[in-house]
Amino acid sequence: MQKIIDRFVRYITIDTQSDPDNPAFPSTEKQWDLARILIAELKEIGMEDVTIDDNCYVMATLPSNVDFKVPVIGFVAHIDTSPDYTGTNVKPQFHPNYDGKDIVLNKEKNIVLSPSYFDDLLLYKGQTLITTDGTTLLGADDKAGITEIVSAMEYLINNPEIKHGKIRICFTPDEEVGKGAHMFDVDKFGAEWAYTMDGSQVGELEYENFNAAGAKVIINGKIVHPGYAKGKMINSMLIASEFITGLPKNEIPQETEGYEGFYHLHDMEGEVEKTTLEYIIRDHDIKLFEDRKAAFQKVADDLNKKLGSNLIEVEIKDQYFNMREKIEPVMHIVDIAEEAMKQLNIKPLIKAIRGGTDGSQLSYKGLPCPNIFAGGHNFHGRYEYVPAESIQLATDVIVKIAEITAKRAK
Numbered sequence: 001m002q003k004i005i006d007r008f009v010r011y012i013t014i015d016t017q018s019d020p021d022n023p024a025f026p027s028t029e030k031q032w033d034l035a036r037i038l039i040a041e042l043k044e045i046g047m048e049d050v051t052i053d054d055n056c057y058v059m060a061t062l063p064s065n066v067d068f069k070v071p072v073i074g075f076v077a078h079i080d081t082s083p084d085y086t087g088t089n090v091k092p093q094f095h096p097n098y099d100g101k102d103i104v105l106n107k108e109k110n111i112v113l114s115p116s117y118f119d120d121l122l123l124y125k126g127q128t129l130i131t132t133d134g135t136t137l138l139g140a141d142d143k144a145g146i147t148e149i150v151s152a153m154e155y156l157i158n159n160p161e162i163k164h165g166k167i168r169i170c171f172t173p174d175e176e177v178g179k180g181a182h183m184f185d186v187d188k189f190g191a192e193w194a195y196t197m198d199g200s201q202v203g204e205l206e207y208e209n210f211n212a213a214g215a216k217v218i219i220n221g222k223i224v225h226p227g228y229a230k231g232k233m234i235n236s237m238l239i240a241s242e243f244i245t246g247l248p249k250n251e252i253p254q255e256t257e258g259y260e261g262f263y264h265l266h267d268m269e270g271e272v273e274k275t276t277l278e279y280i281i282r283d284h285d286i287k288l289f290e291d292r293k294a295a296f297q298k299v300a301d302d303l304n305k306k307l308g309s310n311l312i313e314v315e316i317k318d319q320y321f322n323m324r325e326k327i328e329p330v331m332h333i334v335d336i337a338e339e340a341m342k343q344l345n346i347k348p349l350i351k352a353i354r355g356g357t358d359g360s361q362l363s364y365k366g367l368p369c370p371n372i373f374a375g376g377h378n379f380h381g382r383y384e385y386v387p388a389e390s391i392q393l394a395t396d397v398i399v400k401i402a403e404i405t406a407k408r409a410k
């Protein structure tokens with residue numbers, strides 16, 4: 001366990017924050033820093049065919065140790081951390097034998113991680129929690145995933161009595177800016193299916209995610225001196241507020257859960273002459289998703305009709321789709337992960353992701369790719385934490401999946 005913790009700490013103390021505003025790939029140079037370390041480490045533990053391409057995708061192979069044919073499987077995690085919160089100078093804090101009480105992350109700044117707010121902390125009483133010092137994110141998303149994959153490969157190499165087929169692993173850049181799958185060379189990877197190690201709580205196993213679109217609404221107004229504006233001025237901000245209230249008021253993130261979709265206004269900029277609204281549109285069901293986009297467009301069309309001009313422009317762009325459609329024909333890949341957890345006495349928590357993963361895009365690129373827990377909680381902020389025991393369990397799940405895949409192929 002100490003070895004796993006040390007490995008995890010080594011990864012999280014390297015800043016790999018990605019940048020949504022930089023069109024370069026990868027979006028930040030510093031992601032190479034961790035990629036290079038991973039290359040060296042993978043070679044050192046005895047992985048074969050260790051490569052890094054021009055886009056910062058690290059790949060490696062663990063060869064089969066059986067003489068019969070086993071499907072090639074893969075494991076994927078991402079190198080970058082969220083642009084939402086700083087990942088510079090991460091100073092992990094250790095809380096062994098957690099007692100279920102408040103954890104003071106930062107005395108000076110009075111930052112407390114409390115189970116009265118984050119009640120999932122109580123799942124981990126008696127375990128070793130790894131937290132931040134309250135000034136950065138932790139980066140368990142997704143360096144816990146990387147730690148688990150590297151540690152599982154090392155374990156399989158050191159324990160050749162565990163029989164497995166060929167395993168491919170990949171660490172991708174820029175997942176947090178939605179581009180982790182963009183330059184992923186699925187043919188080069190050459191796996192029949194894979195798993196992203198990028199979920200949260202122990203037991204999570206996910207093969208459904210949102211269908212997703214981004215929408216930009218531009219409202220053009222007309223500026224005139226307010227004293228002489230009667231019948232002339234068009235205030236785009238007021239029209240924007242009509243647009244906003246034209247959408248169903250309960251179909252927003254803070255009012256929805258489970259399979260309920262939503263419209264989310266996440267950015268708004270306005271002056272009299274021009275207002276821009278940026279939305280994301282989400283739904284698990286593809287039919288409801290299409291309906292939702294049509295309804296969005298209709299609010300604009302109706303307003304344009306009412307105003308008698310085309311002041312409102314709407315641009316809707318699909319972002320990713322629910323992987324369920326690609327996973328259902330190959331459900332055995334979910335069954336194998338479920339069985340692996342059960343053999344390890346982990347209760348599988350199968351639920352629909354209210355977001356997306358690299359795996360959803362990979363599934364549409366021909367690599368079916370469910371998501372498995374990596375163990376962390378409260379991603380993308382100062383309250384992020386991960387129990388060391390969860391990293392160990394996810395490592396065990398990877399080893400088990402390799403073992404079961406070979407057993408089923410025999």
Ligand SMILES: [Zn+2]
Nearest residue numbers: 078141142198
């Ligand atoms: Zn992640």
